[in-house]
Amino acid sequence: MKILVTGGLGYIGSHTVLSLLENNFQVVVFDNLVNSSEESLNRVMKLTGKTVTFIEGDIRDASALDKVFEQHDIACVIHFAALKAVGESSNIPLSYYQNNVFGALNLLEVMAKHQVHNFIFSSSATVYGEENEIPYVETMKLGTPSSPYGASKVMVERIMADYAIADPEFRGVSLRYFNPIGAHQSGEIGEDPSGIPNNLLPFLAQVAVGKRDKLNVFGDDYPTKDGSCERDYLHVMDLAEGHVCALNWLNDHSNFNGVEAFNLGTGNGTSVFAIIKAFEQATAIKIPFEVTPRRAGDLPAFWADAHKATTQLNWQATRSLETMMVDTWHWQSKNPNGYL
Ligand code: NAD
Ligand code: WQD
Numbered sequence: 001m002k003i004l005v006t007g008g009l010g011y012i013g014s015h016t017v018l019s020l021l022e023n024n025f026q027v028v029v030f031d032n033l034v035n036s037s038e039e040s041l042n043r044v045m046k047l048t049g050k051t052v053t054f055i056e057g058d059i060r061d062a063s064a065l066d067k068v069f070e071q072h073d074i075a076c077v078i079h080f081a082a083l084k085a086v087g088e089s090s091n092i093p094l095s096y097y098q099n100n101v102f103g104a105l106n107l108l109e110v111m112a113k114h115q116v117h118n119f120i121f122s123s124s125a126t127v128y129g130e131e132n133e134i135p136y137v138e139t140m141k142l143g144t145p146s147s148p149y150g151a152s153k154v155m156v157e158r159i160m161a162d163y164a165i166a167d168p169e170f171r172g173v174s175l176r177y178f179n180p181i182g183a184h185q186s187g188e189i190g191e192d193p194s195g196i197p198n199n200l201l202p203f204l205a206q207v208a209v210g211k212r213d214k215l216n217v218f219g220d221d222y223p224t225k226d227g228s229c230e231r232d233y234l235h236v237m238d239l240a241e242g243h244v245c246a247l248n249w250l251n252d253h254s255n256f257n258g259v260e261a262f263n264l265g266t267g268n269g270t271s272v273f274a275i276i277k278a279f280e281q282a283t284a285i286k287i288p289f290e291v292t293p294r295r296a297g298d299l300p301a302f303w304a305d306a307h308k309a310t311t312q313l314n315w316q317a318t319r320s321l322e323t324m325m326v327d328t329w330h331w332q333s334k335n336p337n338g339y340l
Helices: 011-022 039-048 062-071 086-091 093-113 148-166 200-208 236-252 272-283 307-313 321-334
Strands: 002-006 026-031 053-056 074-079 118-124 171-177 179-181 215-218 233-235 258-264 289-292
Touching: 002 011, 011 026, 011 039, 011 236, 026 062, 062 093, 074 093, 074 236, 086 093, 086 148, 093 118, 093 148, 118 148, 118 236, 148 171, 148 258, 171 236, 179 200, 179 236, 200 215, 200 272, 200 321, 215 272, 233 236, 233 321, 236 258, 236 307, 258 307, 272 321
Parallel strands: 002 026, 002 074, 026 053, 074 118, 118 171, 171 258, 179 233, 215 289
Antiparallel strands: none
């Protein structure tokens, strides 16, 4: 069964491609390399001993997508390709809507032209916005995220819902990721941010490896147990396996039409201070840090209600916080400069 993975060279995409290959799916990766390197795929192929077709192209280019569907018999699309820096999205919102919304629309149109109905979308916990209470449950209404990035995810979920009503053959799954961290246990593939990392774990790992002096903890006066923000961190390999479960779910539910959303998280919140402690305990490396003012747009705490994925997708995050820390460090120390 051939799966088209857009954005398959990126952080979550590369780990998912590895999981797909391990589960005997054939994979075609489509990526424009805007935030990734082909080296991730070379390593995935080396780790699995399997080959992947790579096509360099942009999801906004309908004729390039057309060729992919003409040349390959695609059963399902897993759509990762997007821009993902929350802060940057406020500076260049049009680029974010172009890539994330227009890109997804273009892809859905080309899929429709080629009669491909199965679509798994990389959504985010950010779609619950600021108004929903924690833990987030899939039955809640879509919220109002504070960034254009978050809004782009809400828009694509809305487009999927409207499209499913108009095309009774459409079979969409929206996977709402919480905070993926860590790397494959080999230390061969992992997260390779360009420039200064925006996210907690990539920044912390660069402090650990000596590339940055200290970690800034964005606020210690939140209404949480220790004053720092709490998030639902999950291992990227658990997340990758969630995509295989979603594919199997689509295959097992041949009568399903419409759109179904699933949270992919652990169901637990962990604070920034607890992350620092867990990393120090797992690696015996001290992390210098300083408390700085809150970062604009950060919510105090959120985590998933993960029951729906457990009961319906037969998926559960199994890797511990310690494993997440060990694997983050393994990747960072083995590849201090990423894929370069
Ligand atoms: P990433 O940047 O590592 O991967 C995205 C990939 O898409 C990159 O390889 C990039 O080159 C490619 N890409 C971007 N725009 C493209 C375009 N127009 N055409 C073709 N390829 C394009 O990001 P990631 O962390 O792996 O995230 C994957 C997906 O998951 C994204 O949709 C992201 O919004 C979503 N997501 C990520 C997180 C997270 O914390 N990393 C959380 C929730 C949701
Ligand atoms: C985690 C916590 C920060 C960096 C983002 C997106 C979300 C999703 C996942 C895509 C927060 C604190 C961070 C640092 C810090 N992405 N922090 N010092 O903001 O929960 O989620 O990535 O969909 O949509 O918003 O993740 O890793 O940036 O932050 O103290 O240098 O770490 O304040 O509490 P976030 P993050």
